[in-house]
Amino acid sequence: MTATDISTKGDALVQIRDLHFVRGTRKIFKGISLDIPRGGICAIMGPSGTGKTTLLKLIGAQLKPSQGQVLFDGKDIHKLSRKGLYEQRKRMGMLFQSGALLTDLSVFDNVAYPLREHTSLPEKLIRHLVLTRLHAVGLRGARDLMPSELSGGMARRAALARALILDPMMIMYDEPFTGQDPISMGVLIELLHTVNDSLGLTSIIVSHDVQETLSIADYVHIVSDGVVVESGTPDEIRASESEWTRQFIQGLPDGPVPFQYPAPDYATDLYGRGGA
Amino acid sequence: MLDFLQNLGRRGLAFFERLGRGHMFLLRILGSLGQLIIRPWLVIQQLYSVGVLTLMIILVSGLFVGMVLALQGYNTLVGFNAEESLGVVVALTLVRELGPVVTGLLFAGRAGSALTAEIGLMKATEQLSGLEMMAVDPFKRVLAPRFLAGMIALPLLAAMFSAIGIYGGYLVGVELLGVDGGAFWSQMQASVDFSNDIINGVIKSVVFGFIVTWIAIFEGYDCIPTSEGVSRATTRTVVNASLAVLGIDFLLTALMFNV
Numbered sequence: 364m365t366a367t368d369i370s371t372k373g374d375a376l377v378q379i380r381d382l383h384f385v386r387g388t389r390k391i392f393k394g395i396s397l398d399i400p401r402g403g404i405c406a407i408m409g410p411s412g413t414g415k416t417t418l419l420k421l422i423g424a425q426l427k428p429s430q431g432q433v434l435f436d437g438k439d440i441h442k443l444s445r446k447g448l449y450e451q452r453k454r455m456g457m458l459f460q461s462g463a464l465l466t467d468l469s470v471f472d473n474v475a476y477p478l479r480e481h482t483s484l485p486e487k488l489i490r491h492l493v494l495t496r497l498h499a500v501g502l503r504g505a506r507d508l509m510p511s512e513l514s515g516g517m518a519r520r521a522a523l524a525r526a527l528i529l530d531p532m533m534i535m536y537d538e539p540f541t542g543q544d545p546i547s548m549g550v551l552i553e554l555l556h557t558v559n560d561s562l563g564l565t566s567i568i569v570s571h572d573v574q575e576t577l578s579i580a581d582y583v584h585i586v587s588d589g590v591v592v593e594s595g596t597p598d599e600i601r602a603s604e605s606e607w608t609r610q611f612i613q614g615l616p617d618g619p620v621p622f623q624y625p626a627p628d629y630a631t632d633l634y635g636r637g638g639a
Numbered sequence: 640m641l642d643f644l645q646n647l648g649r650r651g652l653a654f655f656e657r658l659g660r661g662h663m664f665l666l667r668i669l670g671s672l673g674q675l676i677i678r679p680w681l682v683i684q685q686l687y688s689v690g691v692l693t694l695m696i697i698l699v700s701g702l703f704v705g706m707v708l709a710l711q712g713y714n715t716l717v718g719f720n721a722e723e724s725l726g727v728v729v730a731l732t733l734v735r736e737l738g739p740v741v742t743g744l745l746f747a748g749r750a751g752s753a754l755t756a757e758i759g760l761m762k763a764t765e766q767l768s769g770l771e772m773m774a775v776d777p778f779k780r781v782l783a784p785r786f787l788a789g790m791i792a793l794p795l796l797a798a799m800f801s802a803i804g805i806y807g808g809y810l811v812g813v814e815l816l817g818v819d820g821g822a823f824w825s826q827m828q829a830s831v832d833f834s835n836d837i838i839n840g841v842i843k844s845v846v847f848g849f850i851v852t853w854i855a856i857f858e859g860y861d862c863i864p865t866s867e868g869v870s871r872a873t874t875r876t877v878v879n880a881s882l883a884v885l886g887i888d889f890l891l892t893a894l895m896f897n898v
């Protein structure tokens with residue numbers, strides 16, 4: 364399957380078309396277009412600070428683009444009324460980079476929160492559902508802890524349990540692997556896989572962990588400098604001819620990928636214009 | 640010169656933009672109040688943290704303000720042989736002015752700053768975004784309950800401030816300085832008018848509750864989501880809310896008692 368196959372199939376769950384987004388004076392996206400195919404795990408990779416988190420927020424309509432559209436299941440998500448948008452958001456889950464747990468609720472109540480808000484299930488059933496999700500992320504015993512008592516990795520796993528509780532049709536993971544030890548990492552990868560296959564949902568993973576991500580993704584977009592630089596299956600990405608992509612996935616220090624945030628020349632910056 | 644004008648223009652624009660945002664924000668809050676009828680516990684929780692936790696400072700301040708009023712009033716009145724009117728002086732000053740105003744100021748410092756910091760931190764730690772992505776409107780679940788609780792709490796606190804202040808006045812005037820207790824109470828009862836004094840005082844405290852809480856939650860919601868942004872927003876809440884209370888108090892007093 365190649366990039367053109369996917370973009371011409373036209374039944375992608377999320378279609379991003381010519382999206383522009385500006386922060387301050389910095390153009391984060393300059394007409395980016397990409398498709399997230401239905402039912403698979405799609406990874407979005409790119410150097411730090413290129414706007415991957417921003418892209419997820421644009422898909423969730425937390426930010427408004429200055430130009431272009433995001434179609435979620437065929438609907439332009441930025442043109443919906445607030446009510447319509449909230450209806451669509453019930454079908455999306457999002458795992459924030461920071462976890463974003465509600466700090467005044469325990470882990471259990473955090474995971475139960477979406478159920479209590481959007482359903483009128485009896486408390487017994489809620490308990491059952493919450494405990495199965497917490498068990499899946501290895502935190503059944505931590506149900507009574509407050510978010511401030513969790514480590515970063517635990518908080519993120521609790522947030523994952525919460526994101527999964529409503530059985531969304533799409534889930535966006537922002538850096539799910541950061542801060543996980545090798546064991547939780549393995550379990551998490553396993554979990555993402557199981558969740559994706561058993562619930563038939565669509566996953567979007569934003570990550571820097573190249574090997575882990577390539578190992579579970581069905582499809583990969585590499586984003587840099589406001590546009591998609593390469594798309595393809597993990598095998599295609601690994602076999603890519605592009606020097607840029609090779610440098611990125613192999614993590615080589617030298618090559619066309621800039622490590623620096625845009626900046627003036629180093630020597631000029633350090634020693635002043637005249638080279639004092 | 641041009642720079643100065645440009646700067647002025649930019650600041651003016653920023654100011655009016657913020658003012659506009661503040662009003663849009665208020666409209667959304669008001670629109671979100673209705674659903675609280677089916678979720679009263681959200682408001683009750685907030686009444687606890689906004690109201691009950693502020694109660695102590697209000698009671699202590701009220702007592703002392705009342706006692707000082709009695710000391711000062713006695714000194715002046717005794718020169719005219721009118722120390723029996725001490726009750727009236729203390730009660731009117733508290734009910735019309737100091738009750739609502741000092742409560743408003745203390746409320747801005749104690750509850751307003753806490754509200755701003757809490758909401759600002761919720762924003763900085765992405766809890767508000769998290770709620771939105773769970774299809775839960777933070778205006779309905781986070782902001783509206785706090786707004787309503789603030790509006791309810793401040794008038795109640797102001798009433799308690801006045802009540803305990805009057806008691807403080809009684810302690811100093813009657814028990815300490817020897818003013819006749821019967822005269823103290825009966826003159827107060829005869830001269831404090833329900834609709835003119837008490838209702839007007841209540842109106843003031845309701846208006847202050849509205850303004851202070853609005854400023855506090857707007858500053859929190861609108862802050863720059865960093866630790867510095869939250870701390871600056873908290874300071875702005877206390878300063879702006881206090882100034883608003885004093886300014887509006889002047890306007891209301893002019894309208895209520897002098898026209």
Ligand SMILES: Nc1ncnc2c1ncn2[C@@H]1O[C@H](COP(=O)(O)OP(=O)(O)OP(=O)(O)O)[C@@H](O)[C@H]1O
Pocket residue numbers: 386387391410411412413414415416417418460
């Ligand atoms: N609130 C903000 N205000 C202004 N600029 C911002 C803000 N948030 C992010 N940016 C800028 O937008 C750019 C993209 O940020 P974003 O968080 O989307 O990057 P990212 O690709 O997720 O990076 P990372 O992989 O490190 O998480 C960054 O260069 C950052 O400077």
Ligand SMILES: [Mg+2]
Pocket residue numbers: 415416417460537
């Ligand atoms: Mg990010």
